[in-house]
Amino acid sequence: MEPSKQTATAVSIPYRRRTTTGCLTCRMRRKKCNEEKPNCVGCRQNKLICNWPSNDKTAKEVSLSRIRGQVGSTARNAAVDRPILRATTPHTVLPEVIIACDQNSVPHPLGFMPGIRRASDWHLFDHYVGVTAVQLAGRLAPRNAFLSHLLPVAYQDARVVQCILALSGAQLCFRSNQFEYNARSHYMASLRSVKHALLTWRSLTTTELVGLLTTTLLLCYFEILICNTEGHFFYHLRASRVLLIELRDCRADQVDQSLLDLLTEFYAYFAISTTITLHTDLPVNRHIPEDSFLSSAALSSLNRGNDIYGVLFGSAHGLWGLIMPIARSARYFGQHQNVNQRDINLRKYESEILSWTYTPFGQPSTGQDTALDPYQLAGEIYQQTLLIFLYTTFNGPNPPTPDIYAKVDACVATALRLVAKIPLTHPLQTTLTWPSLIVGSCMRNPYDRAGIKYLMKQQLCATMLDLKRNLKFLLQLWEYQDKDETVYGPYGIELVIKRKSLHLCIA
Numbered sequence: 001m002e003p004s005k006q007t008a009t010a011v012s013i014p015y016r017r018r019t020t021t022g023c024l025t026c027r028m029r030r031k032k033c034n035e036e037k038p039n040c041v042g043c044r045q046n047k048l049i050c051n052w053p054s055n056d057k058t059a060k061e062v063s064l065s066r067i068r069g070q071v072g073s074t075a076r077n078a079a080v081d082r083p084i085l086r087a088t089t090p091h092t093v094l095p096e097v098i099i100a101c102d103q104n105s106v107p108h109p110l111g112f113m114p115g116i117r118r119a120s121d122w123h124l125f126d127h128y129v130g131v132t133a134v135q136l137a138g139r140l141a142p143r144n145a146f147l148s149h150l151l152p153v154a155y156q157d158a159r160v161v162q163c164i165l166a167l168s169g170a171q172l173c174f175r176s177n178q179f180e181y182n183a184r185s186h187y188m189a190s191l192r193s194v195k196h197a198l199l200t201w202r203s204l205t206t207t208e209l210v211g212l213l214t215t216t217l218l219l220c221y222f223e224i225l226i227c228n229t230e231g232h233f234f235y236h237l238r239a240s241r242v243l244l245i246e247l248r249d250c251r252a253d254q255v256d257q258s259l260l261d262l263l264t265e266f267y268a269y270f271a272i273s274t275t276i277t278l279h280t281d282l283p284v285n286r287h288i289p290e291d292s293f294l295s296s297a298a299l300s301s302l303n304r305g306n307d308i309y310g311v312l313f314g315s316a317h318g319l320w321g322l323i324m325p326i327a328r329s330a331r332y333f334g335q336h337q338n339v340n341q342r343d344i345n346l347r348k349y350e351s352e353i354l355s356w357t358y359t360p361f362g363q364p365s366t367g368q369d370t371a372l373d374p375y376q377l378a379g380e381i382y383q384q385t386l387l388i389f390l391y392t393t394f395n396g397p398n399p400p401t402p403d404i405y406a407k408v409d410a411c412v413a414t415a416l417r418l419v420a421k422i423p424l425t426h427p428l429q430t431t432l433t434w435p436s437l438i439v440g441s442c443m444r445n446p447y448d449r450a451g452i453k454y455l456m457k458q459q460l461c462a463t464m465l466d467l468k469r470n471l472k473f474l475l476q477l478w479e480y481q482d483k484d485e486t487v488y489g490p491y492g493i494e495l496v497i498k499r500k501s502l503h504l505c506i507a
Helices: 024-029 041-045 073-081 094-103 119-136 150-156 158-172 177-199 206-225 232-250 257-273 296-301 317-335 339-354 374-394 402-419 427-431 433-440 446-460 465-481 489-500
Strands: none
Touching: 024 041, 024 177, 119 158, 119 177, 119 427, 150 158, 150 206, 158 177, 158 206, 177 206, 206 232, 206 257, 232 257, 257 296, 257 317, 257 433, 296 317, 317 339, 317 374, 339 374, 374 402, 374 427, 374 433, 374 489, 402 433, 402 446, 433 446, 433 465, 433 489, 446 465, 465 489
């Protein structure tokens, strides 16, 4: 008897959508998640940051589809033949990119950017070039450093590309939550790579180290734009400091000076901007060492004479350099009762702040009156904000006196008049988050509160999600302030951070 023959038949497997409610990290890694909050088992075992979708998302919004990508010659040819930029934004950015690539001797067309394969990646990249890079930079002319200096680094390091895509997605989140998954996916891909690179960072080549530092600094930007309140920003910032010191102290002769100065300015901007509280011993330690390259003189020398000078600090380098010394001095006198010396230091800092004068870019100070421009206005806003910071921090946790109220209220009124003169669409607006928080924390007048609230809401129409977070924080602070007069200035910010268990980072 012949054995029975089995007839092979083609089984048609229906296409099924994969739906999950696990954490974003496990979904990106395509691992099963036990859905234990706040940190699932998989993330704890692999020492990963466990991120979850927003609570207001539905199961449909977090569903994943297995999209069968076509990885063949057609896809590769499409990447090469695609136009350099699609017209996704009203900004004219193509000349900027061409100039950036030419001036930095980058021969590759944008179609060869490493790590970009999908159409969604190109959409995010185009958005970064046309919108995100424009809004992150405080100074665009004659060149935008976020394009002219960062894109050449991205050509050599896929981690930087992943961060650029993550930044673009995070900036798009203020328009729609649909971009959050892509943003976090690129973020996690970059973060895992950084985690392994940091284990052997001393053995990296200088080029690799520059790429790694650029990545960690862009991760700081991501945490700010995505409104992370768990303190991840400070981990990236401390890692950046170690890498930056290595480059500045040991390998400065192997790095383009303009690029090194730019990365130093990024770090300094983040490190100084964290100084928004009187103390740093909060649930997440906010202390950042006061390195010598954070002084006023050192900041003023970064890319001086270069066409990207003041990309973040504008013309207020000298004022930025006073923020950390004032905070350090205020903490000292909070622990050591020496009223006479405290008054001497206060007058010294006050004199330095008031003696600041605006110097137009590329021009020496002539002492003559110059027409007001946005950079002068921004510098004067920082001047008024720094006076507020000085008066309130030197008062410590004590209730404000009538004299302090009078001085601060005058500075608040002046700052509001100045900020109203800067166009809402000017790129400088996104570099004024530190002043907006410090000034806003001292607003007792409902009219003043309504004024800054209006300005921030107008900016929300065209900028980033972190402004919405800052406005929400100010509304919470004012609610506490109306009941407790000690909720005022940096100490008031500190109280709200503690009560709300927030780890606020701004830049």
